Amino acid sequence: MxxxxxxxxxxxxxxxxxxxxxxxxxxxxxxxxxxxxxxxxxxxxxxxxxxxxxxxxxxxxxxxxxxLPPLSRPGKIICVGLNYADHTKESPYEQPDYPTFFPRFASTLIGGDEAIVRPKASEQLDYEGELAVIIGQGGRHISRANALEHVAGYSIFNEASIRDYQFKSPQWTIGKNFDATGAFGPLFVSADELPAGAKGLGLITRLNGEIVQQGNTADMIFDVAELISVLSEALTLEPGDLIVSGTPAGIGWARKPPLFMKPGDLCTVEIEGIGTLSNPIVDEASIG
Known part of the structure; x- marks a missing residue:
């Protein structure tokens, strides 16, 4: 469906x-x-x-x-950092042996074709194509063996990040939560239409038609089942909660010279079997 x-x-x-x-x-x-x-x-x-x-x-x-985003007000949006080894290598961090979780807020969400806004405060607007996991059946202390029974379906996320604000402190939250930077959708695909755990799906991010990220969900260090199981050790997951599962290598911040999104750009994220999320870039100053 x-x-x-x-x-x-x-x-x-x-x-x-x-x-x-x-x-x-x-x-x-x-x-x-x-x-x-x-x-x-x-x-x-x-x-x-x-x-x-x-x-x-x-x-x-x-x-x-x-x-519109498939879900307008998810109860929880939990993002995962450093979940692809190639991305960790291009970052200033060592590969963690426990998932790197951080929150994103529903007020940042936008839908397909809607503009991602580069804020007045920074020009370091970066792209991150990611698989989005939507929880169906809630629960706590969910075993890895049963975790995929708790997934309603999947979608696409472009977790646009303001890099200089992300690195202002050890916590990434501010840089990941500027208004109109959480592109989400447009399609919700039920779990039964995809491989178990959405494993083995190609993921491509394009900026103005050029491939800037190319990965596969099979390369996630912590797969969907593991993320659900580990999160539920601490949190009661609820129907409609959203897990944004991490991005592969190729982010603009790690390039030399850096490649940041600017007004007039078009960023698309395509995930095999799910579809394509496309968003133009505008400047906050231009929209008052």
Missing amino acids: RFVQFSEGTQHGLAVENNGVLHGMTANEPGYPGSLQQLIAKGSAALQAAHRVLSSSRQIERAAIRL
């Missing part, structure tokens, strides 16, 4: 995607099944029922809608 959250005029809506064609409805239409976040909380049967209803609904024209 492949879902897209969108807005059409003043109304939010939900659609299913099949071979590039969207069918769906908005919240003011009879039979609207609810938001994706509500459906995930209800469980897989609710997602399947919504998919059936939406598949027979009207066609949604892409030109008439605004793409």
Whole structure:
């Protein structure tokens, strides 16, 4: 199942995607099944029922809608740093033997085609293409063996980072939480459509059409099951929580000279079997 959250005029809506064609409805239409976040909380049967209803609904024209993040207000957004060995090598850090977790806030999220904003405070706006994991069944003390049963599906994330602010302190949180830097979506793909743990999927980030990152989810040091199990040692995971699982090598900060995103650029992240997330870059000064 492949879902897209969108807005059409003043109304939010939900659609299913099949071979590039969207069918769906908005919240003011009879039979609207609810938001994706509500459906995930209800469980897989609710997602399947919504998919059936939406598949027979009207066609949604892409030109008439605004793409939204699959989840607008995840309860928790937990990011993972240094989860690909090649990326760790290009960073100033040693490879950790425990996942490097840090938070991102829902107020930073934007959808597909929406502009990532380079802030007034810095010109060091960097890209990070990543696999996003959406929790379906919550829980605590989840075993690695059972962890994938807790995944509702997957999406794409571009964790745009403000590098000079990231390195102002030992904690990365500020540099990872500027407004309009968390590009997310547009597609939510249910876990049953992908290999277990979304393993073995090619990931490519392009800046203005040029490949700047190329990796594979099989190369994650801590895979999806491990991340869920380790996180649940400390946290109760809840339906709709989001794990942003790390980025491969090729970030702009590590290049010589550095390659940062600037107004007028277009950044796309493509993950095999999921789709493509595309976002233009604008300057905060230009939008007042």
